[in-house]
Amino acid sequence: MSWDDSIARIPADVEQPDKIIASLTARQVAILVGTGAGLYAAYVAVGDHVPLVVCAAVALPVAIAAILLAIGQHDGISLDRYVLAALQHQRSPKHLISTYEDIPMPPTWIGASTPRPPAPLKLPARGVTGNGLIDLGPDGVAAIAEVSTVSFALRTPDEQDALVAVFGRWLNSLSGPAHILVRAERVDLNDTIATLRDNARRLPHPALASAALEHAAFLGDLSARHDLLRRQVLLVVREPVAGAKGRDAAAARALRRLDEAFRVLSSCGLTARLLGARAVTALLASCFDPSAPPFPDDDIALPGEVITTGGTW
Secondary structure, eight states: OOTGGGOOOOOSOTTSOOEEETTEEHHHHHHHHHHHHHHHHHHHHHTTTSOHHHHHHHHHHHHHHHHHHHHOEETTEEHHHHHHHHHHHHHSOSOEESOOSOOOOOOGGGOSOOOOOOEEOOOSOOEEOTTSOEEOGGGOEEEEEEEOOOOSTTSOHHHHHHHHHHHHHHHHTOOSOEEEEEEEEEOOOHHHHHHHHHHHTTOSSHHHHHHHHHHHHHHHHHHHHSOOEEEEEEEEEEEOOOSTTOHHHHHHHHHHHHHHHHHHHGGGTOOEEEOOHHHHHHHHHHHHOTTSOOOOGGGSOOTTOOOOOOSOO
8 A cells, every 4th residue: 555545635625515406405305205295286276277377477486486585595594594693683773782681661741652672792702701701601611822923024934934833732732623713903102202301301311201202202103193003812612611610610611721722832933821811801892892992901891890990089
């Protein structure tokens, strides 16, 4: 047996549904066979009383619609799934609120047509634990880490091969779902500019103070003329929950998987840090409102914390 005979080639479309009959999936066959059986049953029931031309005129649009639903696609989604999703969206409430309590109907004295009452907004994240893990309810727990970057193009071919090998070793070691998210967020230079101007007064030489003030003015002009962005690379791992008391075990597995990823990726010169509870809460808030200006993690309150105001009475 040659070396080529011992290699098992895995197709790239491993997630594609299996074809069972004439390049059709089981779902497509069920739609076509079900429609055909229904049309045949209807013809048997009324064929003796209705002319054949009328039966054909009624059955032809139904058959064409079934073929389009079974074979057609829209944006890579089968047409039957797309139509089902459109119907579910049409029937679902459009006004959602973040509450799990019973939502009362609007009062009758408003004199307007009774609208559809709002429904509770069901988010995948149930909350953030004290160690920064996201509670996903029945889907388990997720841990998020922020990872630095390296310049791949500036490395030599040997160094590039080494980086790819280390990254491939980490991918091969995955034992559960992992997600790499690259997002852009706004950069606020106001604190940096204020720090530069404040430290410029304490510099021992006037030339250094002048250079610091000029740099602060340059940063202020830069932030005024452009929308400054920075890229943030996040590594998210998720662990399912097995049983009623398996949430702590899932959290431990997620943290252990991140620790293993940190050790492997450190060979590439990458540094990673686990996001705490406040950082994760701020991250989720910024994802819901990307246009909002960034704010420090210390200024955000965790769920259940009492919000107080500073100052004296």
